[in-house]
Amino acid sequence: MTIAAETDPSPAFHTIRLSKVYGDGPTAVHALRDVDLDVAQGELIVLLGPSGSGKSTLLNILGGLDRASSGEVWFHQTALNAMRERALTDFRRRHIGFIFQFYNLIPSLTARENVDLVREIAEDPLSAEEALDLVGLAERMDHFPAQLSGGEQQRVAVARAIAKRPAVLLCDEPTGALDLKTGVRVLEALVEINKRYRSTTLIVTHNADVARLGERVIHFSDGRIRTIETNAVRAPPSELKW
Amino acid sequence: MVKLIARPLDRKLLRDVWRMRIHAAAVALVLGCGLSVYIMSVGMRASLERTRADYYADYRMMHLAASLVRAPDRVAADLERIPEVAAIETRISGYALLDVPQIVEPASARLISLPLGGRPRINDLAMVRGRWPDPAKADEAIVSEAFATALDIRIGANLAATIHGRRHVLTIVGIANSPEFVFVSAPGELFPQPERFGVVWMGRTALARAFDMSGAFNDAIFRLSPGADDQRVRSAIDEVLRAFGSSGAYGRDRMMSDRFLSEEIKQLTTMAIFLPAFFLVIAAFLVNIALGRVIATERSNIGLLKAFGYSDLAVAWHYAKSALMFGLIGASLGSIAGVVLGRAIADIYRDYYHFPALAFSAGLLTFAGAWAAAIVAVSIGAIFSVWRAVRLAPAEALAPPRPAVYSRSSGMLARFAARLDAKSRIILRRIQRFPRRAATTVIGIALAIALLVVAGAFPAVMTQLLSVHFSVANRQDVTLSFVAPREIGVMHAVAHLPGVISAEPFRADDVVLRHGRLEVREAVLGLPFNARLSRLIGSDGQAVEPPVAGIALARALAAKLHAGPGDEIEIEQVSGRRVQARIRVSAIVDPMVGSSAYMNIEDLGRLFREPGRISGAHLSLDPARYAAFNAQIKETPALAGASFLRQAERSMRRAFDEGVGVMNYLYIAFAAVMAGGVAFSAARVTMAEQERDLATLRVLGFTRGEASYVLVGELFVLALLAVPLGCVLGTVLGIWLMRLFQTDMYSFTFIFNPGGYAFAIAFTLACVAIASFIVRLGIDRLDMVGVLKARD
Numbered sequence A: 001m002t003i004a005a006e007t008d009p010s011p012a013f014h015t016i017r018l019s020k021v022y023g024d025g026p027t028a029v030h031a032l033r034d035v036d037l038d039v040a041q042g043e044l045i046v047l048l049g050p051s052g053s054g055k056s057t058l059l060n061i062l063g064g065l066d067r068a069s070s071g072e073v074w075f076h077q078t079a080l081n082a083m084r085e086r087a088l089t090d091f092r093r094r095h096i097g098f099i100f101q102f103y104n105l106i107p108s109l110t111a112r113e114n115v116d117l118v119r120e121i122a123e124d125p126l127s128a129e130e131a132l133d134l135v136g137l138a139e140r141m142d143h144f145p146a147q148l149s150g151g152e153q154q155r156v157a158v159a160r161a162i163a164k165r166p167a168v169l170l171c172d173e174p175t176g177a178l179d180l181k182t183g184v185r186v187l188e189a190l191v192e193i194n195k196r197y198r199s200t201t202l203i204v205t206h207n208a209d210v211a212r213l214g215e216r217v218i219h220f221s222d223g224r225i226r227t228i229e230t231n232a233v234r235a236p237p238s239e240l241k242w
Numbered sequence B: 001m002v003k004l005i006a007r008p009l010d011r012k013l014l015r016d017v018w019r020m021r022i023h024a025a026a027v028a029l030v031l032g033c034g035l036s037v038y039i040m041s042v043g044m045r046a047s048l049e050r051t052r053a054d055y056y057a058d059y060r061m062m063h064l065a066a067s068l069v070r071a072p073d074r075v076a077a078d079l080e081r082i083p084e085v086a087a088i089e090t091r092i093s094g095y096a097l098l099d100v101p102q103i104v105e106p107a108s109a110r111l112i113s114l115p116l117g118g119r120p121r122i123n124d125l126a127m128v129r130g131r132w133p134d135p136a137k138a139d140e141a142i143v144s145e146a147f148a149t150a151l152d153i154r155i156g157a158n159l160a161a162t163i164h165g166r167r168h169v170l171t172i173v174g175i176a177n178s179p180e181f182v183f184v185s186a187p188g189e190l191f192p193q194p195e196r197f198g199v200v201w202m203g204r205t206a207l208a209r210a211f212d213m214s215g216a217f218n219d220a221i222f223r224l225s226p227g228a229d230d231q232r233v234r235s236a237i238d239e240v241l242r243a244f245g246s247s248g249a250y251g252r253d254r255m256m257s258d259r260f261l262s263e264e265i266k267q268l269t270t271m272a273i274f275l276p277a278f279f280l281v282i283a284a285f286l287v288n289i290a291l292g293r294v295i296a297t298e299r300s301n302i303g304l305l306k307a308f309g310y311s312d313l314a315v316a317w318h319y320a321k322s323a324l325m326f327g328l329i330g331a332s333l334g335s336i337a338g339v340v341l342g343r344a345i346a347d348i349y350r351d352y353y354h355f356p357a358l359a360f361s362a363g364l365l366t367f368a369g370a371w372a373a374a375i376v377a378v379s380i381g382a383i384f385s386v387w388r389a390v391r392l393a394p395a396e397a398l399a400p401p402r403p404a405v406y407s408r409s410s411g412m413l414a415r416f417a418a419r420l421d422a423k424s425r426i427i428l429r430r431i432q433r434f435p436r437r438a439a440t441t442v443i444g445i446a447l448a449i450a451l452l453v454v455a456g457a458f459p460a461v462m463t464q465l466l467s468v469h470f471s472v473a474n475r476q477d478v479t480l481s482f483v484a485p486r487e488i489g490v491m492h493a494v495a496h497l498p499g500v501i502s503a504e505p506f507r508a509d510d511v512v513l514r515h516g517r518l519e520v521r522e523a524v525l526g527l528p529f530n531a532r533l534s535r536l537i538g539s540d541g542q543a544v545e546p547p548v549a550g551i552a553l554a555r556a557l558a559a560k561l562h563a564g565p566g567d568e569i570e571i572e573q574v575s576g577r578r579v580q581a582r583i584r585v586s587a588i589v590d591p592m593v594g595s596s597a598y599m600n601i602e603d604l605g606r607l608f609r610e611p612g613r614i615s616g617a618h619l620s621l622d623p624a625r626y627a628a629f630n631a632q633i634k635e636t637p638a639l640a641g642a643s644f645l646r647q648a649e650r651s652m653r654r655a656f657d658e659g660v661g662v663m664n665y666l667y668i669a670f671a672a673v674m675a676g677g678v679a680f681s682a683a684r685v686t687m688a689e690q691e692r693d694l695a696t697l698r699v700l701g702f703t704r705g706e707a708s709y710v711l712v713g714e715l716f717v718l719a720l721l722a723v724p725l726g727c728v729l730g731t732v733l734g735i736w737l738m739r740l741f742q743t744d745m746y747s748f749t750f751i752f753n754p755g756g757y758a759f760a761i762a763f764t765l766a767c768v769a770i771a772s773f774i775v776r777l778g779i780d781r782l783d784m785v786g787v788l789k790a791r792d
Ligand SMILES: Nc1ncnc2c1ncn2[C@@H]1O[C@H](COP(=O)(O)OP(=O)(O)OP(=O)(O)O)[C@@H](O)[C@H]1O
Pocket: A022, A023, A029, A030, A031, A049, A050, A051, A052, A053, A054, A055, A056, A057, A058
């Protein structure tokens, strides 16, 4: 599944004048304005920016959850903007792991079963035990989401996202609802996976300190990329402060 | 107080109802179906009862009647003197064969004399067209409306009749109906064949001459004063008339027409209770589901209302009001549909019964009853949900809901769950987590299946009844009955009628059977051994021989007498020699139609000391000579009647098809509403609750189809659980209903009809499939991004 993507030297994502407009006329909201961006395969990027600047919108379009109003978005050799709904679903299924601020676990399934859910549609997944072990939850496998803390639930969500060893991990404020300690554990897991499986990873955050994790940091405002910094030295998650 | 604070909430109420419009529609439809049947049957029953009462009062329907051989006119004075007799009329009555060119078979008619002095004081006629006969003209006659309509007999037409062996040509001067003949069927026939049997009224003098009855009568009818003791009057009448060959005075319960009406009214009562009860229960369940859902999503609103100081009662009332609104919509729908249905049914009845006027009208009380039932049903449904809302403490209500706590299955279920894929496990866990709602869905769908099983059983039961009665029990083409009993030697002549292939004699006697203190008036039939045409039926639906000795009783008759094989019962002729004897019950038989007693024909003749006497013959005919046979018997004066079995079968089938057919469509429509409504509500609630999970599945890369599986799968598992339950329920209900519909005339037994079950299951599952498909469309519109943005 990710094999082709891994060996492909082309950028994982390549966008050309990507725009997203909600509504029309004078009340139209320009969530994204002409965004041009290249993301290399295996890169870990942190996205920063004020609320409403379009970070989530970009992530959702890259992940095939939403469509651009204009412009192009390429995943390696395929243009996502030209895909039909069915193909986008397949794209998400094969290549993308999502992690959201509010976990979005299925409440009627245990931690292990939540992970199993995606393993059933993945080609060469990790075992549920491996995935949960990676996020340090091996002993809580048989608990239901309601029986887990927020941080634990987020780690289950991470385990669920990485179980299929996705080419891309899209994380929208994965630590937004967590305290420092649990936030660090979640980020450690993400960094570990990025290293181990060379998953292209985009992390949206409001925490400027988290930016030190990334190879590159993209600053967003008003639907545009303002600046892109490259971190010469990346900090390990354990050194982060909130 | 409640009123005052309700005001600002009223707009919210309308919004709530609008938001729940799908559920509201389901509840209203289900309620509407149930109440429409209620209003239709209660209204129709009241209309029939009222119409009958009015008709009987306006046209002075007889209370008692007695037929006799012959009594001189002076006896009328003795009858008049009987206390509590308000009016008496003596008549001459008999049967005539009619030669109607329009049909091949002979038609026959009941002849009844009109009094000398003008209109009848009892059983007056309701003139439809034409005039009363001129007493001076012997050939003028009135015919009953159904007969005139069926044969297109107009005023002024001539009708050839063989009366008492002589041919008369009658001139029709009037067409009328009589309270005595609201339901008209030839003697020995169970269903009206209006083209073959009618009633003819003629002047007393003319009829007396035709029947050699001058200065005498053979029929007496009575009206009693209010509060009269009918038993005492009957004894007094019998005292007077016994010497003149009366077979005993009888009341309305033995008058064919009235008895049929009473049966009909009884069946409407059954229907008024049975179907609506189904629907009210379902409606209550649906309200409970819908309101439960609203209250779950409105926790914070409830908390706010309470925090603002609204009382528990006000909050409860607020939510109860939306349920009441559902109820009122349903009741209005049901009222309108009930009237429409009632009018349609009244049309069917109008063809069948000959009332001067029969209009459907449901009384205020009927509507009030229906509305009250609707309100009670939705209130019961609402009470449990509303109670939960009321109990919420404001602070608790304002806090986000505790997440639903799922638990792992245990035991068998756990082993089963372990083998499922994760999506199927979601389904299983949800059913386990919300057992009450799952049960509601299962029960609702099961009831729909049950309803269809019952509906499917009716045609099967009818087919069975008709096939046993006409193919196993009665294989003759024609049954001839003689005017008076004849010697067995007449069979020789009968066998030589044109086209007769085989002929078998029978004997029939009206008798009173007694066992202990129980007494039943019935017919006893004598049949020959080795009969090939008209035969008895055993409990397995196969032909059995008449008893070698003793008497066989139809099961219903045996039940009425509390008699079984081996018991000795008393038998008494009600006419002729009035022989009394004791006889042993030797068998119980299961005729599909009628509930007579049966004996060997020779035994019966010996018992009544008239060996070798027969009442008629069953014949099988060569179809090629059918017309010749009919031409011959039209001119045979010794015949009182000829019953054509194919025609009887046809008229019976038509009657069933009309009644059962209409009901069947209704049942199917109702079952569709029930199954569809339940499935739709359940699917909507599931969809609402799982929106977030379904969106998550889609985000994770599950296709629409795969996400639908979780939604539709839950419903289908429940529907599958409902299948066995529905089949069992339907069978039990069917057996119970058949018992309720059982009458003296028919013995309905529930038939296990695999086709009916298959249809019930397939149809119901199709309704569920359609409902879930419609709800499933919602998955296509899921806003994945939007759902994920929000906290639960
Ligand atoms: N469905 C929508 N309809 C209209 N406008 C929308 C919609 N979704 C997002 N927007 C607008 O698009 C802009 C970008 O939104 P987006 O969610 O991408 O911001 P964000 O950078 O993720 O902000 P935050 O940090 O608060 O999550 C915002 O102005 C938002 O109001």
